[in-house]
Amino acid sequence: MGRVLTASASGADDVEAVWQQFIPAARLEHVDPVRVRFHWSSIETGSLSLVQYSLHADVRSWIRLEDQIMASQLAALDARVVTAGRDLDARQPWLTGDGPMHAHWRGTGRIRAFLFDRTSAEQVARAVSGDDRLVLRSIDPVARDRALAATWERTFGYVASALAAGHEQPLVAAELERHALISTLTAFSTTYLEALDRASQRAAAPRTVRRALAFIDAHAHEPITIEDIAAAAGISTRGLQHAFRRALDTTPSHHLRTVRLAAAHRDLQRGEAHVSEVVQRWGFSSPSRFARFYRDMYGRNPGQTVRMF
Structure with missing residues (x-):
């Protein structure tokens, strides 16, 4: 259904090289040079990348996306995610905004994420909302409530399983992309929800x-x-x-x-x-x-x- 990418690396230099290959918009500010290990797995369809990776290190990293929108979740010891001076609960899903996101953790951090092409996502959001002027933007990086956060987690698991099953039908891939996107845009406060509200009004x-x-x-x-x-x-x-x-x-x-x-x-x-x-x-x-x-x-x-x- 999509392109499958996997990679593993150990040692600070090798991890940095692989990290930059897969996450060019992010930077590792500090890693343990001896114990660091990195395992990456992703599936790419037309406008969606589903990512799951683990990074074992005492790590500080940051990411700032312009051409993509990322919804992510981090499981790690002493994990912190910070944006605009605000601490987020890394165990709950969070959405990238216009500013950089900083992540800190010790030991093994396990990350799973949807990355959407911003232009394609905006086109879908405009079509669904009926607002052809919609500029897709995150208003709040935190899920609107725990029920919606849990729904996003179930959606991630379902889409990951369906993509891993290797179905080859383009229509199935397109439907999975759309399902992942709408679930994400609904789980978080975004301009998409504002547009839906305006359309109703x-x-x-x-x-x-x-x-x-x-x-x-x-x-x-x-x-x-x-x-x-x-x-x-x-x-x-x-x-x-x-x-x-x-x-x-x-x-x-x-x-x-x-x-x-x-x-x-x-x-x-x-x-x-x-x-x-x-x-x-x-x-x-x-x-x-x-x-x-x-x-x-x-x-x-x-x-x-x-x-x-």
């Missing part, structure tokens, strides 16, 4: 609000005002403000800015223009104001997105 919104949303989507690239949106929806500006608050818990101006930020984000990803041109194109009054809104929404500066793509 939009569908249930009054007709005037739906008309306003459609007008914003169609004319966000133009210098429209709240008065223009209210006129298109057939309601007063005050009534529009109240309707948005009641139906969507936001304001028309905030929604318009969100739509424009999403469009600017797509332009930056495609490399179609410099940041200053994107700022002007989507109607932001200054680069600094745009950068502040952009950081709030995407967790990084506009220039960082340009360099990533």
Whole structure:
């Protein structure tokens, strides 16, 4: 069904070499040079890598992913996983975010993880949520509750067994990838769940609000005002403000800015223009104001997105 990779190494130099081969986005900061041993096993399908490895050492490591999303679990003595100064329970599943994740343990650490191609995962999340502007991002690295964490663990075991069985049907592989991804995106707080919630809100919104949303989507690239949106929806500006608050818990101006930020984000990803041109194109009054809104929404500066793509 997929490409199977296995490797073993001992001794600090050999472990470092194999580690870099399989986990180029991670670094080993410190290992015991004598006792270190590394065993790796993974199965790669089209957009998913299922990884299980053990590393015997007193170890400090860190990982920062840009092109992938990783959901992982670590079993080890005195295990610690830290991100943004926050200690996580390594025994529970955790999800990588925009910043680096640091892991510390003694003895043998056993890790299992799903790694998803970010672009492919985003396409699936957009299709399922119905939000074609969705930028997939982790909001909280910790599973939302223990029941969902247990569900993720069962999903990992099921997908691992099915892939190891060696089925050759591409449709089966695709279904397993999708099952692993949706289980992961549901277990953690992500923008995917926010998009599902927005889709539900939009569908249930009054007709005037739906008309306003459609007008914003169609004319966000133009210098429209709240008065223009209210006129298109057939309601007063005050009534529009109240309707948005009641139906969507936001304001028309905030929604318009969100739509424009999403469009600017797509332009930056495609490399179609410099940041200053994107700022002007989507109607932001200054680069600094745009950068502040952009950081709030995407967790990084506009220039960082340009360099990533």
